[in-house]
Amino acid sequence: MTAPDPRPLLTRALGQVGDLVAATPPEALDAPTPCDDWDVRTLLAHLVGVHRRIAHVGGGGLFSEVSSMPDVAADRLAAELAAARADVDRRWGLDGSDAPVLDRELTVPWGTMPGRFVGFGYVQELTVHAWDLAAATGRTAGLDDALAAAVEDTAHRVLPAEPRGGPIPFGPPVPAAPDAAPTARLVAWLGRDPAFAAGTLADR
Template sequence: MTTTQIDEEALMNDPRPALIRAAAQIGDLVTPDIDLDAPTPCEGWTVDDLLAHLVTVHRRVAHVGRGGHPFDLPHQIRQDDAAAYVAALADGRREITEVWEADDAILEREMTVPWGVVAGRAAAWGYVRELAAHGWDLATALGAADTLDPELAAVVVDRVRETLPADPRGGDIPFGPVVEVPDDAGPYDRLVGWLGRDPAITVTR
């Protein structure tokens, strides 16, 4: 994983470095020999299902940045095999970088995302949250949660707690109840717990 330090103060104004870093973290986890049939913490989803969704998320990030509607793309874009997922996610990261770094004005531009019409800065934060959470889902499925970037989670978790209420959940807020974690829990445990995931979950292979 990347170890380049995140400037937290700058990130408040510009979440794009965290967005790209969250996408890169997922790419680091996906290899041509990954087990696509392995279960994940996402109920009913295999690694194949999760990666198919992550391909969509990558493309949506770029698509909404260009002014498109997120639901122009399907919920999942399945690939033929693990090597194809490696290529699709790498292409998605390249596209995200090209679209979002081309013009700083993108942070102020209104765009449509699944949770409403928001400024680009808020859209980017929302996708940082999604990619960071799904990065944990994927790493947990692969038995690699200890390889995740704690600094990324640390800069995301406080923002998520500020913008995503603990109550209500469900309906238009597609997260389960907050899972309480110890006060000294690591940043990923605090992040996924707030998003309704149990950081102590064991995935049965």
């Protein structure tokens, strides 16, 4: 059975990240995030790298040819993310073009597989990092839980509770409340504490 087209969800995941980044004020750049040793500035640079990688592998390149942590000036982060997003749209056909990416074999950190599976992997990564940014800046209330719900079962299947650490860049699962929303459940499974809150900017 052929996996469904991930691009509608990928479009939403990219849009969610883009909106959060565009609305992140300069005074938030030094705030801590749920990612160990990363502040918001570091997370935003990583998101630029992730966008560039999505575009690059969509065009047939190797993920390792693009840094996941580029050196981007603070005042260029939003602009560089937007430029990379435009490349993603073009190479993945999110702009309506007929990009033959879904059945092309792509190489990403978690293996070599058809683009339709890679797309869902990037939906997961973008959804989790959207939560990281939202949690760091007090904006988790508006997140798109449907994105997390769409990839939650796959996350449990491909990332078992053990082993973690080393080449698997996730800590052990964190307990989530029984009534937790899908995004909270997803980030908890991937080792984030759903209770993380740096507070709103007004609190700092």
